Amino acid sequence: MKPILSVQNLCTRFDTFDGSVFAVNDVSFDLMPGETLAVVGESGSGKSVTMLSILGLLPRSSSKVSGHAYYSAGAGAAEVDLISLSSDELNRYRGNHISIIFQDALRSLNPVLTVGEQITESLATHKGYDKKKAYKRAIELLELVGISQPDKRFNNYPHMFSGGMRQRAMIAIAISCTPDILIADEPTTALDVTIQTQIIELTRHLQHELGMAVIWITHDLGVVAGLAERVLVMYGGTGVETAPVDQLYEKPLHPYTQGLLGAIPSIAGSGTHRLVSIEGSPPDMFQKPKHCQYTWRCPHVFERCWNEIPPAFEVAEKHFSKCFYDLIKKEPRAEDR
Amino acid sequence: MLKYLLSRMFYSVALLFGVLFLVFMLLHITGDPVSLMVSRHATPAEIEALRQELGFDRPLLVQFAEFVKNALQGDFGRSFRYRQPAMDLVVQRIPATIELASVALFMAILMGVTIGILGGSNPNTALDSIARGLGLLGQTIPTFWLGLILIIIFSLNLGWFPAYGRETFKFIGLTLPNKSIILPAFALSLFTTGQLARFTRSAVLEVMNEEYVTTARSKGLKKMRIYSRYILKNSAIPLISIIGVQFSYLLSGSIYIETIFSWPGLGNLLAEAVSTRDFFLVQATAFFTSFVVIGLHLVTDIIYMLVDPRIRYR
Numbered sequence A: 001m002k003p004i005l006s007v008q009n010l011c012t013r014f015d016t017f018d019g020s021v022f023a024v025n026d027v028s029f030d031l032m033p034g035e036t037l038a039v040v041g042e043s044g045s046g047k048s049v050t051m052l053s054i055l056g057l058l059p060r061s062s063s064k065v066s067g068h069a070y071y072s073a074g075a076g077a078a079e080v081d082l083i084s085l086s087s088d089e090l091n092r093y094r095g096n097h098i099s100i101i102f103q104d105a106l107r108s109l110n111p112v113l114t115v116g117e118q119i120t121e122s123l124a125t126h127k128g129y130d131k132k133k134a135y136k137r138a139i140e141l142l143e144l145v146g147i148s149q150p151d152k153r154f155n156n157y158p159h160m161f162s163g164g165m166r167q168r169a170m171i172a173i174a175i176s177c178t179p180d181i182l183i184a185d186e187p188t189t190a191l192d193v194t195i196q197t198q199i200i201e202l203t204r205h206l207q208h209e210l211g212m213a214v215i216w217i218t219h220d221l222g223v224v225a226g227l228a229e230r231v232l233v234m235y236g237g238t239g240v241e242t243a244p245v246d247q248l249y250e251k252p253l254h255p256y257t258q259g260l261l262g263a264i265p266s267i268a269g270s271g272t273h274r275l276v277s278i279e280g281s282p283p284d285m286f287q288k289p290k291h292c293q294y295t296w297r298c299p300h301v302f303e304r305c306w307n308e309i310p311p312a313f314e315v316a317e318k319h320f321s322k323c324f325y326d327l328i329k330k331e332p333r334a335e336d337r
Numbered sequence B: 001m002l003k004y005l006l007s008r009m010f011y012s013v014a015l016l017f018g019v020l021f022l023v024f025m026l027l028h029i030t031g032d033p034v035s036l037m038v039s040r041h042a043t044p045a046e047i048e049a050l051r052q053e054l055g056f057d058r059p060l061l062v063q064f065a066e067f068v069k070n071a072l073q074g075d076f077g078r079s080f081r082y083r084q085p086a087m088d089l090v091v092q093r094i095p096a097t098i099e100l101a102s103v104a105l106f107m108a109i110l111m112g113v114t115i116g117i118l119g120g121s122n123p124n125t126a127l128d129s130i131a132r133g134l135g136l137l138g139q140t141i142p143t144f145w146l147g148l149i150l151i152i153i154f155s156l157n158l159g160w161f162p163a164y165g166r167e168t169f170k171f172i173g174l175t176l177p178n179k180s181i182i183l184p185a186f187a188l189s190l191f192t193t194g195q196l197a198r199f200t201r202s203a204v205l206e207v208m209n210e211e212y213v214t215t216a217r218s219k220g221l222k223k224m225r226i227y228s229r230y231i232l233k234n235s236a237i238p239l240i241s242i243i244g245v246q247f248s249y250l251l252s253g254s255i256y257i258e259t260i261f262s263w264p265g266l267g268n269l270l271a272e273a274v275s276t277r278d279f280f281l282v283q284a285t286a287f288f289t290s291f292v293v294i295g296l297h298l299v300t301d302i303i304y305m306l307v308d309p310r311i312r313y314r
Helices: A047-054 A115-127 A131-144 A163-175 A193-210 A221-225 A245-250 A255-262 B002-029 B044-054 B060-072 B086-121 B126-140 B143-157 B179-208 B211-218 B223-251 B255-260 B266-275 B279-307
Strands: A005-016 A019-031 A036-040 A063-072 A079-081 A098-101 A181-185 A213-218 A230-235 A238-244 A313-316 A319-321 B168-171 B174-177
Touching: A005 A047, A019 A047, A036 A047, A036 A221, A047 A063, A047 A181, A047 A213, A098 A163, A115 A131, A115 A163, A115 B223, A131 A163, A163 A193, A181 A193, A193 A213, A213 A221, A221 A245, A230 A245, A230 A255, A238 A245, A238 A255, B002 B060, B002 B279, B086 B126, B086 B174, B086 B179, B086 B223, B086 B255, B086 B266, B086 B279, B126 B179, B143 B179, B143 B255, B179 B223, B179 B255, B211 B223, B223 B279, B255 B266, B266 B279
Parallel strands: A019 A238, A036 A213, A036 A230, A098 A181, A181 A213
Antiparallel strands: A005 A019, A005 A063, A063 A079, A230 A238, A238 A319, A313 A319, B168 B174
16 A cells, blocks of 8 residues: 655754754655554654644745655545645645644634634635535534534634633644644643543544544653554654554664653552653754764664664564664674665 | 723723823923913012912912813813913814824834834845834934925925925815825824834734744645734734824824924924913813823723734633
């Protein structure tokens, strides 16, 4: 099967007064139709910037994006490289074929437009719906995302909604044109746990209903396990490991992933253990990487790690790790691939 | 919402009262009003008699109370100089000032908001630098100097506009000013233009970085729509208050501009009244201008409430 989105060698650099920030350094991944891919990593690992780069949402004057993001809408449809498109050309895909929802729904909604208007404007733009048709569809959408009294809520402003309802409204906007891909950029981080579960459930339900693929960005590994089919672990602006979710939890094969999973507190312990953390701090993003970015913190580091950027080794079926150290044989890899 | 409205109204009335009190006291500090009315050869006894007759011998607070009492009935006393009711004189001057203020405000919004949007949407470019320069210039050029320069260039040298006065023409029963309003209105508008340009720029700049603008772009909306419904609509909120406040200042009449261009408005009247120490006329003018300023602030708050749904429901 052909991936619906294929990201290849994506790099993003920001030019600031203090120098260039290398936010994303060579990220590649595929997204299959209808699947859920979780992207995990700590703050500053480049998760959000990767997604914003794909959709061309970064300020063009201060950022430089290179690489490819091939999108193909279904079998037979032509492939387009989203990175190469102009802003106007991208507008045919954004909000129509690919939608994104953000962490803070209050700040992501326009405070001076009603929620209803913010849904109908997408429908008018992409589907050419007239007022009546768009209204009807918007009411359906509000119902679909579980907002009661949708005809009344249609005319409400975002500040009149609760936190969970706002995120539901954001989702209604995002799915209004039945996209093929929904990018969820930490949509539950700002919500409390019960609401968080509701939003995750809602997304899963909608995914089944509409058959869309979902990229779920999070730093919460607990969320990932029950949600995704595949996981991409990001560190220092690159994807260090990608694997089917069960395999990743059972047999993490990149030292960073191991550290990350080791840091999940266990409820089985006596309760007197200190929380485990990964020693050291994230890499300096002002330097263009010349070697693996985890070297400073890696327990298995050896000479080669300081000289080369590791390629993606296929360590098991559909399981890739960018590391020169073979964690199965407990020794440095003899040769590439 | 009603509570908010009522409290704003209460403060407005209290403020107006305070301003009147201040003007009244300040005027009396400048000296005895009676000495202006009598001939230079009057005897002290005659002056004292007139003072008693006009009530100027009573304590200031009593005089103020009487002034307020009469003012509430619409009586602001008679101008010493014109020998007419002071408020009538003020009312006669209102149309000229409203014309000037409206045209000036229109010019200022047109120029200021345009400059601000151009600068704010292209931050740190040459266009932005020009916009910022123009904004600063507008706020710093002294209006009286600008007025004179405009007269020299456009009236004396080029002869495009009259140098002074208000000329009118009739249009479906309305008396409207002709091109004679252009120079004074432009000179008057420049400060407001500068302020609007700077505020618009920073408002647009701030809103452009808001997450909902990113959302709008992620929805694939057209550029024009993002500007009109997201950036400009949100930037307009802080601008409304500035426009309201500026209009109230413009409406209270510009002393410099109206004097330089001999524009028969409130500013001109006030300048005359102060220089001749025409007590009642100064008080009437001061009352009217404070009424306008305070009233427009109130109206601005109400508009604010209508535009920003977050205030409406507080």
